[in-house]
Amino acid sequence: MDAKPPLVLIVEDSVELAQVSEIALSRLGLKTMHAVNGRRALEMLADQTPDLMLLDIGLPGMNGWEVLERIKLDESALEFPIIVLTAAGDPVNRLIGKLQERVKRYIVKPYSVDELKQAVREVLDLL
Numbered sequence: 001m002d003a004k005p006p007l008v009l010i011v012e013d014s015v016e017l018a019q020v021s022e023i024a025l026s027r028l029g030l031k032t033m034h035a036v037n038g039r040r041a042l043e044m045l046a047d048q049t050p051d052l053m054l055l056d057i058g059l060p061g062m063n064g065w066e067v068l069e070r071i072k073l074d075e076s077a078l079e080f081p082i083i084v085l086t087a088a089g090d091p092v093n094r095l096i097g098k099l100q101e102r103v104k105r106y107i108v109k110p111y112s113v114d115e116l117k118q119a120v121r122e123v124l125d126l127l
Contacts, residue, residue, distance in 0.1 A: 006051035006124050007031045011041040011067065012085065013059050017109075021054060024113045025120060038062030042070055049078040052124055054116075057086035068102070081123050083107060 008030050012018040015036065022032045033050065035041035038059050057064035064084065083105040105119045121127055 005029050005031045006126075007033065007048070008120065009033045009035065009041065009044060009050035009053045011035045011038065011053060011059065011064070012056045013037060014056075020113065021116060024117055028117060028120065028126065030120070030124075038064070038067040038070075041067055045071065045074075050080055052080060052120065053082045054120075055082050055084055057084060071102070083119055083123060085109060085111070 008025055010018050010021050010025075010032055012021065012034070013036050015034075018034045018036075022034065025032050033044055033048070035044050039062060041053075041055075055064045055067060059067070062070075064086070068082070080102070081104040082102045084103050085107050087109045104123045107115060107119055
């Protein structure tokens, strides 16, 4: 019996960027889901726990840091690693990301497909 492919939840308000990410990750044999905002991501998490979340920080309404806080407050939330995606490469945002227990990588936009694939491989231990 084959193991199920890892599931990656992409939380990104740019549909085009999410589609590029979905194509790249599908080529690694991964399954993907996409949420365009934090509220939708939390709804999806209530139904299914991903093996990894790609989380944009600059989301409309509820930003990525707020999504992280909500996940941490949810006692029923299962553990999964997170890769933060952001246009904010400043030291303060990097420090906030490093202080988050679940955040395993911090990728600054614009990033290459290869950079994304490498980070996902490393975090999911698919090397």
